Amino acid sequence: MIRAIFYFAILAGLVWGAVVLTDHPGTVSLEWAGYRIDTTFAFLIGVVALVAGLAAVIYRFWLFIRRSPGQIKWAWQAKRRQRGYQALTRGMVAVAAGDAGEAQRQAKRADGLLEEPPLTMLVSAQAAQMKGDEKAAGAFFKAMMERPETEFLGLRGLLNQAIKRGDNHEALTLARRAYRLQPKSTWVADHMFDLQTRTGKWLDARVTCDDLKRSKLIDGDEARRRKAVLLYQMSLVAQEDGDADAALDHLIEANKLAPAFIPAVADLADYWAGVGKHSKAARMIEKTWGPAPHPSLVEPYWNACQSADALERVRASEKLTKTNPDHLESHIALARAYLDALLWGEARKHLEDAIDLTTPTQIPARVCRMMAELEESENEDLAGAREWLMRASEAPHDPVWVCDHCGNATSLWSVVCGKCESFDTFAWGPPPAIAGSMGKSLSGPELLEGENAFSHDLSRLPPGGIEAG
């Protein structure tokens, strides 16, 4: 608006000037070197304006000639950069689409057009990896690692490569460096923790666990569970190394952090019973059986109660299962004890209670086998026993320790899965082939009755040991 008023004012001024000059043309005479020019004032003004206009045009042209080399170069570079970024974008799209050849072509083009290797190196490395050329990819990742702005990306690439080829020690070295650069990255922290547990660096893993909690990457419950499992493992290692005091220390601490962690409860109860602290051992197991009944606790409890014969085992089992009387495991534990004591009526009652807790197709194989035993022993009903054994062969497999990451099923709990090397992934349950369906083939391992599921033998610990607080 202001600009329009300004132009209008100029135009009005010019029109006014032209009118004034037309109305008053005036005369001008010039004499120079014997020449005389007589003309109007308006004509002289017109000539002066024309000369000034020409001078301005010539000046602009001269400026253009002087600046053009730089401007041409700048325009050429801008065009080149634009083409470079286009190639880089196409390369990234090709990586996302899985087209290795196109990704490599575009990465090379972008590399030639752009003077920014960090940007093109990542696409080049990914393209090489897609073509299966890990060596070339590794060279790009190493080059990226040398530049501060791409150091983390390079480390990440090399770390993934090391994990892929199973070189856990090299991977851990790279993970430590990456962790120093990005301590708040969940990806790095998780990898570092996993690699520390895979390489048996239990103490380092414990420190990382504290760091993870401090950085709020894991919550308090998760940190406590991880620490308990690590301490249990450290206890096993200390025991192997002959350091019984440290083994007991770690075991007690593990139990304090995770009172429902069955391997630690069973081992620690065995230890207390072994050094004469029977009631302490019994109390510990009773406390665990309430919220988390587990068949691996029955035998340590019998030891804790010093049950010498079948009747004493019945009494012990009755006391133990009082903390959770309606649980399937309680009925199974009682049925086992009554069967061993030849108390058929009680055994049948608890087996029937166990059957009532499940659907007809999900009756546990253990229960079917005990029913067969009962029919044969109490009634000498061999046909009935055979029928129950048939049902046992089709029943869901007895629970074992199952890795919830890869489905590996084993009768022995371990801190790291022997198959996929994941940390603390074993949960007690039916093996995956059987879970949620009728068991057709019993291919998984079976926990033998009376078999100790854990590997602790604390009999070599010092008598008296260390008191739990």
Ligand SMILES: [Zn+2]
């Ligand atoms: Zn696994």
